[in-house]
Amino acid sequence: xxxxxxxxxxxxxxxxxxxxxxxxxxxxxxxxxxxxxxxxxxxxxxxxxxxxxxxxxxxxxxxxxxxxxxxxxxxxxxxxxxxxxxxxxxxxxxxxxxxxxxxxxxxxxxxxxxxxxxxxxxxxxxxxxxxxxxxxxxxxxxxxx
Numbered sequence: 001x002x003x004x005x006x007x008x009x010x011x012x013x014x015x016x017x018x019x020x021x022x023x024x025x026x027x028x029x030x031x032x033x034x035x036x037x038x039x040x041x042x043x044x045x046x047x048x049x050x051x052x053x054x055x056x057x058x059x060x061x062x063x064x065x066x067x068x069x070x071x072x073x074x075x076x077x078x079x080x081x082x083x084x085x086x087x088x089x090x091x092x093x094x095x096x097x098x099x100x101x102x103x104x105x106x107x108x109x110x111x112x113x114x115x116x117x118x119x120x121x122x123x124x125x126x127x128x129x130x131x132x133x134x135x136x137x138x139x140x141x142x143x144x145x
Contacts, residue, residue: 003070016059
C-alpha cells in the first residue's frame with residue numbers, strides 16, 4: 001500500500017488565488033494539490049489534500065490521519081495563532097508533521113509571529129508562496145525514506 005501524506009488546510013484557504021493575491025498569489029488550492037500529487041507520485045507517496053474553515057473538522061482529520069497517513073503537511077492558516085486544539089491533535093500523531101505558510105508571517109502583523117503548531121512541527125516552511133508545499137513534500141519524502 002502506498003504511504004499517504006495528508007495535506008490539511010485551514011480557514012480561508014478555499015479562496016486561495018482570489019483572496020489578497022498580493023500576499024497569497026494567484027495560484028489556487030487545486031494548483032497546490034496537483035503540484036503535491038506530482039511530487040508525491042515521483043517519491044512513491046500518495047496525497048490527500050483537504051481544506052476546512054472549521055477547527056473541529058481539521059482536528060477530526062488529524063485524528064483520522066493517525067490511522068491512515070504516513071505524514072501530515074498542515075497550513076493551519078489563522079488557526080496557527082489560536083488553536084491549542086489543533087496542537088493537541090497533532091501531538092497524538094506519531095509521524096512527521098510539516099507546517100506550511102504561504103506568506104512570510106514574520107514580516108506581517110505581530111500576532112502572526114506566534115504558532116502553536118510549531119511546537120509539534122518537525123519543519124516549518126514560510127514565505128515560499130505555494131512552492132512551500134512542494135518543499136514540504138520533498139522534505140516529507142526525505143523524512144520517510
